[in-house]
Amino acid sequence: MIELTGLRKVYASPDGDVVALDGIDLHVERGTVHGIVGRSGAGKSTLIRCLTGLERPTSGTVRVDGVTISDLAENKLRAARRRTGMVFQHVNLLDSRTIAANVAYPLEVAGVRRHERAARVAELLDLVGLGDRAGAYPAQLSGGQKQRVGIARALATEPGVLLCDEPTSALDGETTRQILGLVRDLRDRLGITVVVITHEPAVVRDVCDHVTLLEHGRVVQTGALAQVVTAVGSPLSRALVPVPDLPPGDRRALVEAVFSTDAVPTSVAFAAVAALGDDVEVASATVEPLGGVRVGRLIVDAPTGRVPEVVERLRAAGLDPLAVPTATDAGREVA
Numbered sequence: 001m002i003e004l005t006g007l008r009k010v011y012a013s014p015d016g017d018v019v020a021l022d023g024i025d026l027h028v029e030r031g032t033v034h035g036i037v038g039r040s041g042a043g044k045s046t047l048i049r050c051l052t053g054l055e056r057p058t059s060g061t062v063r064v065d066g067v068t069i070s071d072l073a074e075n076k077l078r079a080a081r082r083r084t085g086m087v088f089q090h091v092n093l094l095d096s097r098t099i100a101a102n103v104a105y106p107l108e109v110a111g112v113r114r115h116e117r118a119a120r121v122a123e124l125l126d127l128v129g130l131g132d133r134a135g136a137y138p139a140q141l142s143g144g145q146k147q148r149v150g151i152a153r154a155l156a157t158e159p160g161v162l163l164c165d166e167p168t169s170a171l172d173g174e175t176t177r178q179i180l181g182l183v184r185d186l187r188d189r190l191g192i193t194v195v196v197i198t199h200e201p202a203v204v205r206d207v208c209d210h211v212t213l214l215e216h217g218r219v220v221q222t223g224a225l226a227q228v229v230t231a232v233g234s235p236l237s238r239a240l241v242p243v244p245d246l247p248p249g250d251r252r253a254l255v256e257a258v259f260s261t262d263a264v265p266t267s268v269a270f271a272a273v274a275a276l277g278d279d280v281e282v283a284s285a286t287v288e289p290l291g292g293v294r295v296g297r298l299i300v301d302a303p304t305g306r307v308p309e310v311v312e313r314l315r316a317a318g319l320d321p322l323a324v325p326t327a328t329d330a331g332r333e334v335a
């Protein structure tokens with residue numbers, strides 16, 4: 001569906017060349033929600049601009065929905081862009097138009113006839129849960145409702161791909177959950193492919209099937225959500241399933257394991273700890289649904305000298321343990 005091969009983008013600046021994307025190879029499957037995360041300057045926006053054809057790659061190819069965007073002449077690019085819907089953090093709605101007229105706008109530009117437009121707009125507003133607000137003006141809507149209008153507008157030309165650039169950064173927690181729920185629902189109902197750029201771990205956890213971490217224009221880690229979070233010690237595992245802040249107490253050394261409970265039942269993990277005797281304890285244990293599996297995280301508190309033995313025992317139980325120097329070394333943000 002989306003295929004990036006050797007994608008490189010170099011900007012010329014007065015201080016010399018800036019390598020924004022440095023050889024990205026990425027495959028996004030049809031009908032999946034794919035998160036792109038990374039610090040400020042990692043290249044996320046440049047990647048999105050290359051996907052929409054707003055930016056020409058310095059080298060490499062961008063294929064979206066079977067069309068090689070990076071090769072298209074300017075006059076063909078406009079039609080290709082209709083195959084890609086964009087949703088931004090701040091929805092730019094036309095204040096003087098009703099929300100129905102805002103959603104109709106891309107259809108007007110595409111030359112769709114009036115009666116067809118009206119039917120399509122009604123359908124789109126129903127799809128995003130705003131069927132009863134067609135005549136309202138943007139100023140009368142909440143932030144979440146405006147974002148719904150933005151999504152309806154992005155879907156107007158029936159794109160195969162929806163690109164969302166920080167879609168919920170301006171919204172509160174509950175509204176964020178509702179918008180992410182809507183994105184998943186649209187993916188399920190329309191079968192569209194969604195790419196979400198975000199710096200919020202919660203967004204990745206709630207909506208993404210796959211996630212890619214960019215750093216300095218390169219892919220550092222990519223994979224299915226369940227797979228990256230259970231890669232213990234990996235940057236995405238640390239960011240998406242952060243180590244809890246444990247009270248210092250008389251803690252000695254910590255060993256952690258992140259695992260799918262399909263692979264290792266929690267009873268097996270706990271039994272392995274119990275078998276180590278009374279001076280080895282569970283400091284923290286959580287199990288939560290993530291990426292379609294139940295992900296367990298176990299943190300074991302042990303005397304420093306017994307760490308190798310603890311690691312070995314947990315490994316024998318099928319876990320992939322890692323000795324951690326401190327409990328709070330993981331950032332709470334992906335960025």
Ligand SMILES: Nc1ncnc2c1ncn2[C@@H]1O[C@H](COP(=O)(O)OP(=O)(O)OP(=O)(O)O)[C@@H](O)[C@H]1O
Nearest residue numbers: 011012013018020039040041042043044045046047
């Ligand atoms: N038009 C431009 N000219 C020169 N350099 C640019 C241009 N656009 C982006 N860059 C540089 O390319 C690099 C990647 O920028 P980009 O905006 O893609 O990162 P980002 O991950 O989206 O960051 P943010 O989260 O802050 O938006 C940065 O070093 C940036 O300064």
